[in-house]
Amino acid sequence: MTTAAHPLLATARALADGLLAPHAARVDQEGVPQGHLDAIKRSGLLGVSAPPEYGGSGAPDAVAREVQEILAGACCSTWFVQTQHHSPVRLLTQTDLPARERLLGRLASGESLAGIAFAHVRAFPRVPVRASAERGGWRFDGRVPWYTGWGLNDVILLAGVSEADEVVFAFTEAREQPGLRASAPMRLAALTAARTVALELDGLWLPEDAVVLRTPQEKFALLDRPRNTNASPAVFGVAYAALQVLEDAGEFETAGALRGRLDEVRAQVYDLAEHPVPYERVPERLALKTQSYDLMRAATTAAVVAGGGRALGLDGTAQRLYREGMFLLVQGQTTEVRRAHLDALAEI
Structure with missing residues (x-):
């Protein structure tokens, strides 16, 4: 995992370790509580990409990606609710229409979700x-x-x-x-x-x-394409959480082999996400996305296998991560992404 020194990463890790991960099994069964979202609102994470003059942090995209990765690995349900927030913030940042002045400050500061x-x-x-x-x-x-x-x-x-x-x-x-x-x-x-x-x-x-x-619509489709052809940071968050389950079970060799491959693909995905033309190199983006899926699936499967029958309990971390991984396979899916993924699976 990246060890960048941006303060929001420390905030995200503290929130993940102190609140989200310890309660993830209960949240999975009972629902995301308002208290989780109130804590995220107070943390400043909702304004990670927003301009400082509106109450945000104006952090680099690399920091925003890692924040999402950390939250998803701790509690994917809570991550999924709050991750919706960042697209409206980015859209308001890019407009000069009246909605910007009415809403951006509220969303960047965490007053509203x-x-x-x-x-x-x-x-x-x-x-x-x-x-x-x-x-x-x-x-x-x-x-x-x-x-x-x-x-x-x-x-x-x-x-x-x-x-x-x-x-x-x-x-x-x-x-x-x-x-x-x-x-x-x-x-x-x-x-x-x-x-x-x-x-x-x-x-x-x-x-x-x-x-x-x-x-x-044609312009929207062009600008929207990178949102789906790039691998989601949540895929890496869930995969790394599954590797931690493996290590806790003493399966260091398997975890180490998967971690090395995951680190490599993650670095390639994030490097490509910084490409100055986000809708170029689509075949490469899709290939890396399917590789990310493969590694997440391997990591979550390994966590279940290592846990044996105990892993199937609804309070078990392994089965929850496995199901969350299944969700991420289709989250934000388009026809193009589905076709690329199915073609890749056909070659296994």
Whole structure:
């Protein structure tokens, strides 16, 4: 693991070791508690990438990646709720629309926690959510199939596609309101604790000053591509946590062999993430992503094998990490990523 001296890394490790990891088994079964998110809000981690003048730290992307890695390895459910927050912060940082001054300070300082409802835009030319100009604002209709953090987040970054194939991003409060209704929380094989729901939109109207970005769908797709072709830091966080389980079981040889390979792939992934053109070298990014998946799967499987029957108890760390790894295989998945992963698996 990197030993960079940025103070937020020490903060993340202290939070992971002192709060998140000790309670991860209970959270997995009972749900992410508000107290976990309150601690993250107070820590300053929600503003890791935000400008200092808005209450953030303006830390390098390398620090932001490692913070996410640390949190995911400690409690993947809590990580998944808070990780949604960073896309809205980055988007607000890049705009000069009125929403920036109204929201960026609240999000960067940790006063408010944001969730995201825009993954469905990647289904284009299918349009699950339509945005229509109406009454000096925008009307949203359709269904958001996945929204994480319901009941925990304060605001939602919502997106829909207009008749002109323009993607419209706007903020609204994360609560039921006229035109917005949430389903019952989904029960999933992993990360049920993150409180994921579907959102039904039936004439949700938002004013023009709620809009943070309007961009052609083709441009959005180009800029969005790196989010999915690069391996997630969470994959490394879960893999390293599984290797710690192996070492605790005395399986140092297996853990050491896997750790060496994981360190190497992680370094390549993070080096490529710093490439100045984020949507270039896509085949290389996808190859490294599938290698990262392979190593995470090997590490979590090894942790289960080392634990034997005891590893299958719902309070066991190994089985939880194994299920969290399964979730990460499909988190943020696109057709391109799925095809690359399946092709790689076919060659094993």
